[in-house]
Amino acid sequence: MRDPHFQPAPLSDPIGEVLHMLRLTGTLYCRAEMTAPWGLMFPQLIDSMMFVIVTSGHGWLQMGNEAPQLVQQGGMVLLPHGTPYQLLSAPDVEAEPLFDVPVEKVSDRYEIMRHGGGGAVTRATAGVVQFDSVAAKRLVSLLPPVLRIDAWDSDDGNWLQSTLGLIAREASAMRPGGETVITRLADILVIQAIRAWLDTAPEANLGWLAALRDRQVGRALALIHRRPEQNWSVIELAREAGMSRSAFSARFTELVGQPAAQYLAQWRLHLARAQLLETRDPVGVVASRAGYQSEAAFGRAFKQLFGIAPGGVRKLAA
Numbered sequence: 001m002r003d004p005h006f007q008p009a010p011l012s013d014p015i016g017e018v019l020h021m022l023r024l025t026g027t028l029y030c031r032a033e034m035t036a037p038w039g040l041m042f043p044q045l046i047d048s049m050m051f052v053i054v055t056s057g058h059g060w061l062q063m064g065n066e067a068p069q070l071v072q073q074g075g076m077v078l079l080p081h082g083t084p085y086q087l088l089s090a091p092d093v094e095a096e097p098l099f100d101v102p103v104e105k106v107s108d109r110y111e112i113m114r115h116g117g118g119g120a121v122t123r124a125t126a127g128v129v130q131f132d133s134v135a136a137k138r139l140v141s142l143l144p145p146v147l148r149i150d151a152w153d154s155d156d157g158n159w160l161q162s163t164l165g166l167i168a169r170e171a172s173a174m175r176p177g178g179e180t181v182i183t184r185l186a187d188i189l190v191i192q193a194i195r196a197w198l199d200t201a202p203e204a205n206l207g208w209l210a211a212l213r214d215r216q217v218g219r220a221l222a223l224i225h226r227r228p229e230q231n232w233s234v235i236e237l238a239r240e241a242g243m244s245r246s247a248f249s250a251r252f253t254e255l256v257g258q259p260a261a262q263y264l265a266q267w268r269l270h271l272a273r274a275q276l277l278e279t280r281d282p283v284g285v286v287a288s289r290a291g292y293q294s295e296a297a298f299g300r301a302f303k304q305l306f307g308i309a310p311g312g313v314r315k316l317a318a
Contacts, residue, residue, distance in 0.1 A: 036119035039095035045082035057122030211255035
């Protein structure tokens with residue numbers, strides 16, 4: 001169901017519209033207080049994004065065989081693909097599996113952890129979040145394995161420092177409703193970290209992201225994302241983009257990597273898959289929304305793209 005307060009971004013800002021779709025579904029937030037020596041091993045989480053914000057002290061981030069990275073107070077690490085990692089008080093400390101460490105449950109989605117050997121204190125806020133939008137998931141799939149933001153080095157340090165300061169104050173006081181404030185602020189930081197990457201990373205100007213930034217092709221993409229149920233033709237999309245059909249088709253394929261009609265068909269199928277997982281609507285109804293006149297034709301196209309029949313996806317959601 002569409003948010004009644006949703007205000008569509010201007011069609012001249014398709015990147016902004018995709019960012020607006022980054023509505024997070026938080027599965028777990030944790031306020032951790034660790035005393036040296038300490039080490040935590042975070043497992044791989046499929047279809048999830050993990051983050052940790054150091055609100056006081058410091059920690060060392062260890063990913064696989066890579067060299068450990070120091071995360072100072074005011075630093076944030078975002079792992080968009082749920083990659084396993086370790087957070088340590090020192091590079092040579094042994095880590096304990098996260099789920100073996102006792103926690104105090106504040107609510108279904110918020111907990112407090114105290115862990116370590118009694119030495120110097122490090123405090124952090126960590127979380128696991130997911131996205132509920134097909135566009136958002138595509139954007140997240142393009143992000144690098146790790147995004148890091150340092151409040152002291154970033155040009156955007158003011159907003160980061162102030163937001164981190166609010167999180168630190170709420171975490172230390174834990175007044176009534178504090179967990180709600182922390183989770184909302186943490187969600188803002190996740191979005192801001194992605195925005196910072198989009199503004200600065202060279203790879204953010206390639207492929208689908210470059211197409212979103214393109215004034216004409218980006219407008220067509222925004223229309224497809226906003227009204228996927230509409231029976232768009234290439235001629236109509238070209239007209240909306242202010243281009244001839246041939247010029248639009250060539251530019252769309254060059255930037256996106258596939259023709260506009262194929263992109264629209266696959267986009268609808270991705271939306272249909274999300275509906276099969278998240279609703280109990282009959283397969284025929286989902287097929288109709290995806291623009292198919294028959295359930296059989298929908299099933300063939302769906303299986304060709306995902307390698308599984310619509311009914312098989314529905315069973316996964318059961």
